[in-house]
Amino acid sequence: MKVGFIGLGLMGRPMALHLEKAGHELHLWARRPESLAPFAKVNAKTHASPAEVAAHAEVVIVMVADAPDVEKVCLGADGLAAGGKAGLIVVDMSTINPNAARSIGLRLAEKGIDFVDAPVSGGETGAINAALTVMAGGKAAAFEKVRPLLEKMGKSVTLIGDSGAGQVAKACNQILTGVGTLAVAEAFNFAAKSGVDPARVREALLGGFAYSKILENHGQRMLDRNFKPGFKAWMHQKDLRIVMEEAHRLGLMLPSAAVTAQVFNAIVGSGMGENDSISALMLLEKMSTPG
Amino acid sequence: MQLGFIGLGAMGRPMAEHLLRAGHELSVWSRRPESAAALIEQGAQWYASPAEVARHAEIVCTNVTGSADVEGLAFGSEGLAAGLAPGSLHVDFSTIAPSAARHIAARYAATGVDFVDAPVSGGSGGAQSATLSIMWGGESALAARLQSVFGVLGKTIVRVGETGAGQVTKACNQMVMVAAIEAAAEAALLATAAGVDFSKVRAAMLHGSAGSRVLDVFGGRMAMKDFRRGVEARLHHKDYALLMDEAARIGAPLPVSGAVAQQLNSLMSRGWGTDDTSSLLRVLEAGCGTDPAR
Numbered sequence: 001m002k003v004g005f006i007g008l009g010l011m012g013r014p015m016a017l018h019l020e021k022a023g024h025e026l027h028l029w030a031r032r033p034e035s036l037a038p039f040a041k042v043n044a045k046t047h048a049s050p051a052e053v054a055a056h057a058e059v060v061i062v063m064v065a066d067a068p069d070v071e072k073v074c075l076g077a078d079g080l081a082a083g084g085k086a087g088l089i090v091v092d093m094s095t096i097n098p099n100a101a102r103s104i105g106l107r108l109a110e111k112g113i114d115f116v117d118a119p120v121s122g123g124e125t126g127a128i129n130a131a132l133t134v135m136a137g138g139k140a141a142a143f144e145k146v147r148p149l150l151e152k153m154g155k156s157v158t159l160i161g162d163s164g165a166g167q168v169a170k171a172c173n174q175i176l177t178g179v180g181t182l183a184v185a186e187a188f189n190f191a192a193k194s195g196v197d198p199a200r201v202r203e204a205l206l207g208g209f210a211y212s213k214i215l216e217n218h219g220q221r222m223l224d225r226n227f228k229p230g231f232k233a234w235m236h237q238k239d240l241r242i243v244m245e246e247a248h249r250l251g252l253m254l255p256s257a258a259v260t261a262q263v264f265n266a267i268v269g270s271g272m273g274e275n276d277s278i279s280a281l282m283l284l285e286k287m288s289t290p291g
Numbered sequence: 292m293q294l295g296f297i298g299l300g301a302m303g304r305p306m307a308e309h310l311l312r313a314g315h316e317l318s319v320w321s322r323r324p325e326s327a328a329a330l331i332e333q334g335a336q337w338y339a340s341p342a343e344v345a346r347h348a349e350i351v352c353t354n355v356t357g358s359a360d361v362e363g364l365a366f367g368s369e370g371l372a373a374g375l376a377p378g379s380l381h382v383d384f385s386t387i388a389p390s391a392a393r394h395i396a397a398r399y400a401a402t403g404v405d406f407v408d409a410p411v412s413g414g415s416g417g418a419q420s421a422t423l424s425i426m427w428g429g430e431s432a433l434a435a436r437l438q439s440v441f442g443v444l445g446k447t448i449v450r451v452g453e454t455g456a457g458q459v460t461k462a463c464n465q466m467v468m469v470a471a472i473e474a475a476a477e478a479a480l481l482a483t484a485a486g487v488d489f490s491k492v493r494a495a496m497l498h499g500s501a502g503s504r505v506l507d508v509f510g511g512r513m514a515m516k517d518f519r520r521g522v523e524a525r526l527h528h529k530d531y532a533l534l535m536d537e538a539a540r541i542g543a544p545l546p547v548s549g550a551v552a553q554q555l556n557s558l559m560s561r562g563w564g565t566d567d568t569s570s571l572l573r574v575l576e577a578g579c580g581t582d583p584a585r
Contacts, residue, residue, distance in 0.1 A: 241539040248532045248552070251560035258549035261539070269542030 002027060003149065004053040004060030004080075006073055007094070008035040011120070012063035014127045015093070015153045019061075020044060022152045027056045050074075051083030059146055060084070062092045066238065067100040074104055074115075086112025089142050091149075093134075095119045095174075095235075097242045098167035099249070105138070105163040114142035117163060118150060119170035121177075123231040131155045135173070137165030171246060174239040178260045178277070180214040181236075185281040188222055193288060199223050218278050227275040227282065234273035237264040292439055295319070295348035297341060297364060297371075298385070299326045302411070303354035305418040306384070306444050310352075311335060313443040318347045341367075345374030350440060354384040357529070358391035365395055377403030380433065382440065384425075386410045388533050389455040389462070390540070392428070396454040405433060408454060410461035411445065414522055422446045426464070428456030462534040466548050469527050469568060471505035473551045476572040479513045480579060490514035512569040521567030528555045528564065 004027040005016040017038070020026050026044035029052065030036050036046050047053045050073050054060055060080055062073055070092050074080050080090055090113055092101065098117075105115035116138035126132040132154035136143055143159045150157045160169045187205075188198040202219045205211065221230070240261040247254045263280060270286075272279040295318045296307040307330055311317050317335040320343065321327045331337055338344045341364050345351055351371055353364055361383050365371050371381055381404060383392070392408040399406045407429035417423040423445035427437070434450055441448045451460045478496075482489040493510045496502060512521060531552045538545045554574050561577060563570040 237539065237542070241536070244535060244539075244549075244552075245532070247556055248528070248535075251556045251558075253553045253557040253560075255550060255553045258553045259546055262544045262546045262549040265538055265542050266544035267542075269544065273542070 001025070001059060001149070002057045004028070004050075004057035005063075006030070006050055006053060006060065006080075007063035008039075009063070010124050011093075011127045013038055014124075014130075015061075015063065015132075016044075017042070018130050018152050019149060024149070027053045027060075029053045049078035049083070050076075050080045051078045054080040054082075054084035054088055054090075057088070059089045059091060059149060061149070062090065062094060064094050066094070067096040070094050070096055071100070071104060075107055081108055081111050081113060084111065084113050087114075088112075089114040089116065089146055091116045091118050091146050093118050093120055095170050095239055095242070096167060097245060098164040098171065099246070101137070101167045102164040114139060115163065116142050116146060117166040118146075119166055120154065121170065121173050122154075124229070127153070133173075134158070135160050135166045135169035137161055137167065137169075138163050167242075171239070171243045174236065175243055175254070175257045175260075177214065178236055178240050178264065179256045180212060181218055181277055182260050182263055182280050184212075184215050184219050185222065185278065185284050188219070188281060189284040189288060192285075221276070222278050222281045227272075227279050229274070230276035230278070232273065233264060233267045233275055233277045233279050236277040237261070237268050237273070240264055292316070292350065293318070293348050294440065295344040295351035296330075296335075296353075297321065297344060297351065298354035299330065300354070301415040302384070302418045304330065305415070306352070306354065306423075307335070308333065309421050309443050310440065315439075315443075318344045320344045340369035340374075341371045342369040342374035345371045345379070346376075348379070350380045350382060350436070351375065352382045352384060352440065356385065358387040361385055361387055362391065362395060366398060372399065372402065372404070375399075375402070375404045378405075380405045380407065380436065382407045382409050382427075382437065384409050384411055386461050386465075386530055386533070387458060389458040389537060392458050393455040396429070405430060406454065407433060407437065408457040409437075409441070410457050412461065412464050413445075418444075424464075425449070426451055426457045426460040428452055428454050428458065428460075458533075459537075462530070462537060465527060465530040466534055466545070468505060469531070469555070469571075470547055470551050471503055472509045472568050473554055473571050475506050475510040476513060476569070476575055479510070479572050480575045484579060509567075509569045512567055513572045518563065518566045518570045518573065521569065523565050524555065524558055524568040524570055525564035527568050528559055531555055 001024050003019055003024045008030050020042045028044055029047045029050055101117040108115045118134050118136040120132040120134050122132040134150045134154040134157040136159045191198040191201045243257055244261050267279050267283050292315050294315045297320055299321050311333055318338055319327045319335045320338050320341055396406040407427055409425050409427035411423040411425050413423040424447040425441050425445040426449050479489045482492045493514055557574045558570055
C-alpha cells in the first residue's frame with residue numbers, strides 16, 4: 001500500500017519503519033529535513049508538502065504533538081485536505097482533545113476524506129517493539145481498511161466507537177496511568193519515610209489486589225532511580241490538560257485526576273518535564289524534605 | 292471626551308450610563324439594538340458597526356464574555372481595528388485569558404493603537420454604584436488618559452503591570468474568592484451535619500480571624516439557603532477554565548484550585564449554573580445524605 005507518514009519523531013520514526021519493513025511504500029514530508037535521514041536507504045519517497053504526500057498515498061498517518069499541529073497538517077495551506085482525493089483515509093495517531101478530533105474529522109469529510117483518530121499507549125519502547133496499544137474512533141469501514149497497518153505497529157488494536165472515541169479512550173488511559181503513577185510514587189515515598197524498604201513493599205504487593213503494571217514496571221524504574229523517558233512528564237501533563245478541559249466542558253467531577261494534573265504542573269514547573277513521568281517520586285521526595 | 296462602549300449587559304450598561312452622566316460623549320453599537328435603547332434615550336449615539344463606533348471615539352470600551360468575543364470585536368469584519376485611528380485606545384473590561392490579551396495588544400501595536408486589559412471585580416452591584424475594583428495592564432503612560440474613564444466607574448484602580456497583568460490579577464481574584472466560597476460551604480456542611488446552626492457559626496466567625504467578605508456575603512446566602520441571587524456560578528466556572536489553563540501552560544501547581552474546579556464542574560451538571568456560586572453548598576449536600584434532590 002502507498003502510505004503517507006507525517007511526524008517522524010521519537011514515536012513516529014520506528015512506527016513508519018515497521019510499515020516499510022512490512023512492504024509498504026512510504027510517502028514522507030517533515031518540517032525538519034533531518035528527520036528524513038533514517039529513511040534514505042529504504043522504500044520511501046519524500047515530498048515538499050503534506051498536500052503532495054496526500055496526492056500520492058491511499059492512507060496518511062499523522063503522529064505530531066498537539067491539536068493545532070494536527071489541524072495545520074490536515075487543513076492548513078498545503079495541508080492533506082488540499083492534495084488528498086476523495087477516498088483518502090487520514091489516521092491521526094497523536095493524542096489530542098476528542099472534540100478537536102471530531103471537528104477535524106467533520107471538515108475532512110467535506111472533501112470526501114475519511115478520518116480515524118487512533119492514539120496509542122506504550123511509549124517509545126512500544127513503538128520500537130511494535131507493541132503499542134491502539135485505540136481508534138471513526139467509521140468501521142475506514143477502520144477495517146487501515147487495521148492491517150495499525151497491526152504492524154501495535155499489539156492490541158481496538159475500534160472503540162465513532163469519531164473522537166479513540167481520543168476519549170486515550171484520555172481514560174491517561175487518567176488511569178497518571179493517577180496510578182502518582183499512587184505508586186506516594187506509596188514508595190510513604191514506605192521509605194516510614195523506614196521501610198519500598199522494594200520489599202513492592203514485592204509483597206505484586207501478589208495482591210494492588211497489583212498493576214504500573215506498580216510492576218514503573219515501580220521497578222522508581223526503585224532503580226531510572227528517570228530517563230520512557231514517557232516524558234511534560235507529555236503526560238499535556239494529556240491531563242486535555243482530560244481536565246473535557247471535564248470542564250462536560251461538567252464532570254474528576255477529583256483525583258485534578259490533583260494529579262496539579263502535581264504534573266509542579267513536575268514540569270520545577271524543571272523535570274523532560275524526565276519520565278515517574279519523576280512524580282522525586283517531586284514528592286523533595287516536598288517531604290527540609291528545603 | 293469622545294468614548295465608545297460595546298457590550299451593554301448587566302455590567303456594561305450601568306458602566307456606560309455612568310460615563311454618559313459624567314459628561315462624556317458616548318457612541319454605542321450592540322448585536323441586539325434593543326440593549327442600547329435606554330442609553331440612546333439618555334443621549335448616546337448609535338452606530339451600525341464596531342468600526343463606526345471606533346471612528347467616533349478616542350477610547351473604546353468593551354465588556355463582553357470570552358477571548359473569542361473580544362478578538363471578534365477587534366479584528367472581525369467591520370471590527371474596531373478598522374475604525375480606530377493611530378493613537379486611540381481600546382480598553383477591555385472583559386475577563387479573558389492573559390495570553391489572549393497580550394495577543395490582541397500585539398496585533399493592535401502594528402497600527403499604533405493601544406490596548407489595555409482592565410477586568411473588574413465587584414459584580415453588577417459594583418457596576419451600578421460605581422464602586423468597581425479595576426485591575427489593569429498596559430503602558431503606564433496611559434494612566435492619565437484612563438483616569439477620566441476609570442475614575443467614573445470604580446473605587447479601587449490599580450495598574451498592575453504590562454498588558455495581560457490585569458487578567459492575571461483577575462484570575463488570582465477569582466481563585467481566592469471561589470476557594471473562599473468553597474471553604475464557607477464546607478463549614479456550612481460540617482456545622483449543619485454536626486447538628487449546629489450555621490447562621491450562628493457564621494456570626495461567631497465573622498469578626499474573628501476567619502472573618503471575610505465572602506463569609507459575610509456568600510456565607511449569608513448559604514445560611515438563608517438563598518441560592519438564587521448574586522453571581523451566576525457559570526461565570527466563575529468559565530473563569531476557572533482560564534486560570535487552570537494558565538496554570539498548566541506555566542507549570543504552576545494549584546492543588547486547591549484544581550479541587551475547587553471539580554466542585555464547580557459538578558455544580559454545572561447538577562443544573563445550578565445560573566444560580567449563585569453559594570450553590571457550592573448544594574454540591575456538597577448532594578454527596579452527604581442531605582441531598583434535597585433525593
